[in-house]
Amino acid sequence: MIEIDGSIGEGGGQVLRTSLALAAVLRREVRIFNIRAGRAESGLRAQHLTSVKAVAQMCGASPKGVQIGSTEFIFSPGAIKAGSFRFDVGTAGSVTLVLQTLMPLLPFSPGTSVLEITGVTDVKWSPPIDYLRLVTLPLLERMSFHASILVSRRGHYPKGGGIVRLTATPTSVLKNIVGRERGDVTMISGVSHSMKLPPGVAERQASAATRVIEEKRHPDPQIRIEASENSSHLGPGSGIVLCATTSNGAVLGADSLGERGRPSEVVGEDAARKLSEELGSGAFLDRHMGDMIVPYRALAEGVCDASVSQVTLDTLTNVKVAEQVAGVHFDLLLDVGMAGRLRVTGLGLRREEVSVSPRE
16 A cells, blocks of 8 residues: 655645555555645545545545545545536535546556546646646647646536536557657737626737737737637626747647736736746746646656756645656656756556556
């Protein structure tokens, strides 16, 4: 059994999510303790409990000691299953954080899987659902992870009610990424949305973002930011996600969330300035993708050597967990500031190995 201290690094839900995902794929029993010890309210909350139960359902696991407030439990996974699954995170729970737990299982499933998750699609401290659609999935496609996301309905905090459907097909083996240089920016695209708000919010967010991008004078990229408004959702909210694609196949993203008293123009400008900062690093991965891609890099075939705009505490935490559960070793090379490169030789796990027997 592998012992994982939930207080390491950022000391939050990231340790839990990565531990569960890798343990499920590799069929390794784990005991996770000191869960979310770095948070004011320690132990499992509703969205973490959903993640545990969801991944357990997808791999026939038998978690012991799992309930709201639990600070430790044992997770004993079985074989990954394919099929259609539905999970409800609750009104305040993040859909994307649950998806972070489940997605690493899907390339190793015995068949096509469809996940329908209800909850919050756009909320603070979590990647927005459009970030997964526009940044995460295109980069994972380069690793032979084949999936698509359909947003049937958005859900903002606190009412939630968003509905997301992810469909994924398995692959024989994940391929690692090599990307040291970002390349020239060829396109900046994005989605600006507003729900149950006065007309024009989404357009103003998009226009403000476009103006800032043009002022930064990035080398002649096309700019296409879709603005959408809808009054049929459960509660009000707005946000914008931007992504830049480059000649070397890099995809970097940034986002900003609307809130009461915050002008639409400020929301758009904030996202554009964040994206400009990411592009200014010259890195292949933005700071958020730098940590989200770690579990896939650990499982993939070959050497992954990719630059990241900022090596965050979340990244370092994910690396530590991946090293413990998967038994791989990451080399970290820091450049100016917090930018750097992460290099790892992945396990090269093949799908048929996952379905045949546990890997001890």
